[in-house]
Amino acid sequence: MLLFVAATCTAGLNAQTLSVPMLVELEQAKRGNPLAGYVALVELEQQYLQSSQFAGIYPQVRLMAEEFLGIPDAGMRAMHTIAQLRQTFPPGETPLPPGYAGEDALRVIEREAARTQIVIYGEEHHLPQTRSLYEPMLRMLWRLGYRYLAAETFTDSVALPGFKVPTFTSGVYLRDPVYANAIRTAVDLGYSLIAYEETGSAPSGDHSFRDRRQAENIHARVLAKDPRAKVLVLAGRGHASEVTAPDDWTPMASVLKRISGIDPFTIFGVRMGERLTREEEDPMYRYATANGLVSQPTIFVDSAARRTLGDDSFDAFVFWPRTRIVDGRPDWLETVLRRKRVPIPGKLTMGQGIRLVQAFRTGEPDRAIPVDQILITDTRVPGVLMLPRGSYRIRAIDTGSVIAESQIDVKWR
Numbered sequence: 001m002l003l004f005v006a007a008t009c010t011a012g013l014n015a016q017t018l019s020v021p022m023l024v025e026l027e028q029a030k031r032g033n034p035l036a037g038y039v040a041l042v043e044l045e046q047q048y049l050q051s052s053q054f055a056g057i058y059p060q061v062r063l064m065a066e067e068f069l070g071i072p073d074a075g076m077r078a079m080h081t082i083a084q085l086r087q088t089f090p091p092g093e094t095p096l097p098p099g100y101a102g103e104d105a106l107r108v109i110e111r112e113a114a115r116t117q118i119v120i121y122g123e124e125h126h127l128p129q130t131r132s133l134y135e136p137m138l139r140m141l142w143r144l145g146y147r148y149l150a151a152e153t154f155t156d157s158v159a160l161p162g163f164k165v166p167t168f169t170s171g172v173y174l175r176d177p178v179y180a181n182a183i184r185t186a187v188d189l190g191y192s193l194i195a196y197e198e199t200g201s202a203p204s205g206d207h208s209f210r211d212r213r214q215a216e217n218i219h220a221r222v223l224a225k226d227p228r229a230k231v232l233v234l235a236g237r238g239h240a241s242e243v244t245a246p247d248d249w250t251p252m253a254s255v256l257k258r259i260s261g262i263d264p265f266t267i268f269g270v271r272m273g274e275r276l277t278r279e280e281e282d283p284m285y286r287y288a289t290a291n292g293l294v295s296q297p298t299i300f301v302d303s304a305a306r307r308t309l310g311d312d313s314f315d316a317f318v319f320w321p322r323t324r325i326v327d328g329r330p331d332w333l334e335t336v337l338r339r340k341r342v343p344i345p346g347k348l349t350m351g352q353g354i355r356l357v358q359a360f361r362t363g364e365p366d367r368a369i370p371v372d373q374i375l376i377t378d379t380r381v382p383g384v385l386m387l388p389r390g391s392y393r394i395r396a397i398d399t400g401s402v403i404a405e406s407q408i409d410v411k412w413r
Contacts, residue, residue: 018044018051021061028400030168032366034175035356035375036399038065067128068175069356070374072323072330073276078126080276085126088279093287096300100309102288105133105297105318108308109267110140112315113230117223118264119146120233120253122240122314125173129320130269132336133297134182134234141232142189148222148231149186152214152239153179154195163193165361165368178337180369181388184361194221194231208250211239215255223260233264241313242266251313267299268314274322285319294319297336328374328383339372339386345406348396349382355396355403357382362391362407 024044025037041048041062048058059081066074079085113119119141123130138149153171157163166174166183174180186193196217202209214235222229233240233256241251242264253266272285288294298319300309308316324331326341333339344357354377358370371392372385385394387410396403 018047018054021048021054021058030367032168032358032368033356033397033399034065034068034168035354035397038062038069038375039354039399041065064126066375067126068177068373070177070329070372072325072328075124075127075129076274076276079124080280082126086280089281089283091279092283093290094283095287096284096293097302097309099302099304100300101303102293102298102319103301105299106136106140108299108301108316109133109137109265110144112265112308113141113146114144116265117228117230117262118233118256118260119231120235120240120256120264120266122235122237122266122268122270124270124273125236127270127273128176128178129273129323129330129332130318131176131178131182132332133269133318134179135185135337138182138185138189138191138232141230142191144230146230146232147190147192148194148229149183149191149234150194150196150218150222150231151234152197152236153234154193154197156195158183158193158195163187165364167367167369170369175369177370177372178333181371184371194218196221196233208248208255211250211252212255214239214252215259218252218256219259223262237270238313240266240268242315243313265316266310266314267316267318268310269318269320272317273320288319289322294321296321328381329386333386337386337388339388340410340412342385342387342408342410344374344376344382344385344396345394345404345408347404348394348406349376349379351403352379353398355379355398357385357394357396359385359387359392359394359408362393364393366395 021041024040028036048054063074063078153173155171157170164187166180174183196214198210198213218233222231235252239252242253242257244250244254253264257264271282275281299316310316348357356373356375358373360368360370372387374383374385376382389410389412392408394408395405
């Protein structure tokens, strides 16, 4: 989950008194305007960076806000800037092990998911690309009989009767429109949504408490009630690991495997992707992309040994194609999620000043997380929305009001 600094929040924002970065303009965000908080964070950047209390958390909060607002390089800047996330590797390239060939990641997941009851996917919270498989994976797993979706980010509100669409309070990472729309897909299909995060305080010295309780929550809320249930579990980073760490940390997936007696198929979507600099990229990823082996989300498979390429912790690594930015948007929104490039209606770009253009399904409230949104800082280069087929209410907002609204129907030929 997001690194967080507890503090007393104040209503005012000035040079002497700062609110917790996550809580800036909170009420505006709850009503559907995340732009107000982002602009305030930018304006107060120097104060936050000079604050002994908030200097460490501020970059993560700002960069995550930029991811959610559709700025395409925000995630890689986060991986580069935040010390806890930055990794470097030796120079050069490492060839793939002999016998391994690339396959469509979804096809591999489908084949392996049919052999188990539990699929566990480890995402990178700062890289929306690692969530781009969620929508097609949910559809594919539904056909295999998977009926439960458990996610680390869910708050208990997702399990309430009548839940239809994520809002600001449904879970921090659901504020990413890519993730939110995957949950729309899950609801449309009929998945039961399972919140499994542990909010209790860990006993002193018990650094596995949170992961152990996460696994116990999944087991109690799904498998203990329905022993034949098939469940997709979405987790952050190493929580998806099947093995105990060298410091005796027992990740959630390792505990769930033990208490359920089920060997899950574990997928790690974090390591084999591009970064801001070459030194931050895994040498095997450098090799695979330099040699044209990754044209789509790919899992490498040794078909003779019936083994997917992973390590002791994860059954399979997903290798991500390098991203091309087209009209200010990452190409995987089109190539993986099959979204259509939709010009922003002219009346939403009139005038001057920073604004946010949001696309909601027709009938959804302003407080819903949009299907897509894009930050506009120069109305001469408005960019495009990336939308799946459907009917949408589009609006442009500034920090305090709605500038204009429009209606769009997106159809595929």
